[in-house]
Amino acid sequence: MGSETELKLAVAPEDLPKVRRLALLSRGSLEPAATKHLKTIYFDTADRQLAAAKITLRVREDGRRLIHGVKVPHKSLAGLATRREWEVESRSPVPDFDAFPPGTVDTVLDTKALSADRLEAAFETDFRRSVRRLALGTGGEVEVAVDEGVIRAAGKGEVPISELEFELKSGEPADLFALALAVAEQVPLRVLVASKAERGARLAAGTLAAPAKAPRLDIEAGETTSDAFGRIVTDCTSHWLANVEAVADGSNVEGVHQMRVALRRLRSGFKLFRKVLGPEPSRALSDEVKWLAGSLGPARDWDVFIGDVAGPVFESLGPDARFDRVLLQAEAERRLGYGIAWRAIEDERHTRLALSLGRFVAAREWREDGDAKRLDESVKSFAAETLDRHFRQVRRSGRHIMALEPEALHALRIEIKRLRYALEFFGSLFDGREVRRFLDGLAGLQDFLGNLNDLSVAQRLITTLGKADAGRAYAEGVLTGFYGASLERKRKSLRSQWAEVLVQERFWRD
Numbered sequence: 148m149g150s151e152t153e154l155k156l157a158v159a160p161e162d163l164p165k166v167r168r169l170a171l172l173s174r175g176s177l178e179p180a181a182t183k184h185l186k187t188i189y190f191d192t193a194d195r196q197l198a199a200a201k202i203t204l205r206v207r208e209d210g211r212r213l214i215h216g217v218k219v220p221h222k223s224l225a226g227l228a229t230r231r232e233w234e235v236e237s238r239s240p241v242p243d244f245d246a247f248p249p250g251t252v253d254t255v256l257d258t259k260a261l262s263a264d265r266l267e268a269a270f271e272t273d274f275r276r277s278v279r280r281l282a283l284g285t286g287g288e289v290e291v292a293v294d295e296g297v298i299r300a301a302g303k304g305e306v307p308i309s310e311l312e313f314e315l316k317s318g319e320p321a322d323l324f325a326l327a328l329a330v331a332e333q334v335p336l337r338v339l340v341a342s343k344a345e346r347g348a349r350l351a352a353g354t355l356a357a358p359a360k361a362p363r364l365d366i367e368a369g370e371t372t373s374d375a376f377g378r379i380v381t382d383c384t385s386h387w388l389a390n391v392e393a394v395a396d397g398s399n400v401e402g403v404h405q406m407r408v409a410l411r412r413l414r415s416g417f418k419l420f421r422k423v424l425g426p427e428p429s430r431a432l433s434d435e436v437k438w439l440a441g442s443l444g445p446a447r448d449w450d451v452f453i454g455d456v457a458g459p460v461f462e463s464l465g466p467d468a469r470f471d472r473v474l475l476q477a478e479a480e481r482r483l484g485y486g487i488a489w490r491a492i493e494d495e496r497h498t499r500l501a502l503s504l505g506r507f508v509a510a511r512e513w514r515e516d517g518d519a520k521r522l523d524e525s526v527k528s529f530a531a532e533t534l535d536r537h538f539r540q541v542r543r544s545g546r547h548i549m550a551l552e553p554e555a556l557h558a559l560r561i562e563i564k565r566l567r568y569a570l571e572f573f574g575s576l577f578d579g580r581e582v583r584r585f586l587d588g589l590a591g592l593q594d595f596l597g598n599l600n601d602l603s604v605a606q607r608l609i610t611t612l613g614k615a616d617a618g619r620a621y622a623e624g625v626l627t628g629f630y631g632a633s634l635e636r637k638r639k640s641l642r643s644q645w646a647e648v649l650v651q652e653r654f655w656r657d
Contacts, residue, residue: 172330186271289322410443447484545648
């Protein structure tokens, strides 16, 4: 079995000539650049089982040779993907599993069930690849490939391929990020998370990029605090980048929501560990994460206004031109909000942040001027201390909860959210049933405080829509009255919800 560690970067087609001329990508060349035409057919079952499992099965024409390949994803860091890969040569134009040695692809595929009559050509790629190998100043080697062409699916059209790929042949992953950052200073780039195979599968299926939720994070008790922090940054960065395309096409509000959640979790991770991290570049990276999350704020606020607050209230009351006017103006504001989000994604700061975080993790940059002793200690003791501190902060912020003003309730909501993120990060270190019970104990209060915040934001937003006339005043009054009445009914449970929080056992102390 082989493996590949590669970083893919999207390049505007008009910028590809500039990429090819970059001295940065020719200095230290170990051999002359070579250009070849590659045509690849990707196969799958009729119900797309392989695409669902993110397994790639392909036959590539490389000159007169047919190269059969299988790829399986392994892990990802800020767009740097490590995949298990097997390749063999065969004369067959369709996948030939018998050509692979035993104990290779048959460990990830039921090759007997995947007979030729069950497989079909799903899509193809057709592109020219210019390749050269560079010596890195640190002693490693990288293969640099520039790909230009198309992904094509019968009856579905085609989408362009215009990308730069770095594959690490030897050396450290941090070197790839450093090289990519240097190139990004000269040519606009965007980190590509989806492989050609994943993009082709979407084209063939006629679907758009789907929003992605955060995967379960399994930190192990034997890991150090430093290891755990690296895992958390990697997890949150991958979660954010996995939603970029869903945000870009703007067809599913969950894309913005999930990307914003990922960025908030990432910033929370920096805050949880800040006492043991070196101050830089940790502080600067956290500030950039805050900028990017803020760029998604307007889109998310209008999504909630239309989909969760004003929209349902107005719909429940039946047709009314005054409501329609408010929602029409809100929709226009939402489009502007998505424009702000898209410009942030296209901004060079976005690419620089993703690549800088990749280098940050790969090189363990937080150890510079960090608390080495605590970073090398078991993460479980750090987790217990952190959870204890945040639970105390929640209890302190919620004291006299029935008398708290809206600003204080908002501060309590933030503290509960930080505690929940910490529980999600460190949950695998403890009994899952106890973690779930604790989170359930927070849920009722957190939901109420979230609804209260949604109303506060909605009241602010509606005053920005159109003229301050009788129609808008009526809609504003209806919204505050109906949604506010619902919150007042829920407020009656506030004391019992707070009591549910207070009785939670601090299981992390065991």
